[in-house]
Amino acid sequence: MKPKLIIGIVAIVGFTSLLMYNFGESISTYTTFEGASEMGSAHIPGTWDADKGAEFSLETKKFIFYMKDEDGVSKKVVYPKPKPNNFEQADQLVVIGEMKGDTFYANEMLMKCPSKYNDADPSQFSEAAQG
DSSP, X not given: OOHHHHHHHHXXXXXXXXXXXXXXXXXXXXXXXXXXTTSSSEEEEEEEOGGGOEEEETTTTEEEEEEEETTSOEEEEEESSOOOTTTTTOSEEEEEEEEETTEEEXXXXXXXXXXXXXXXXXXHHHHHHHO
């Protein structure tokens, strides 16, 4: 075989392997607190447990709140950033991080806020589209 062909094949195989490795690490499934305790990093969808409150510690600069996962299990979540402005209005939260003991340490938090179009009259949209 020609050396250029061998180098080309090795480069393609190496690039494909690197791509698959990086893509595989970026895929994360949604789980519950129980499932997160068995994993390294996890995405947990749920809702804020308003009954247990939330607080921001000025000393540690961490936002601490309780969240209920899809199974209804409530756990303490520690978020290393200030409370997001629309935290109370969020319909659903997704925390990304890892479980240590009974506490979930989130690196990131995503929020699904209520849509302003949920309660809108559908005729408004058809009128706007026509004229």
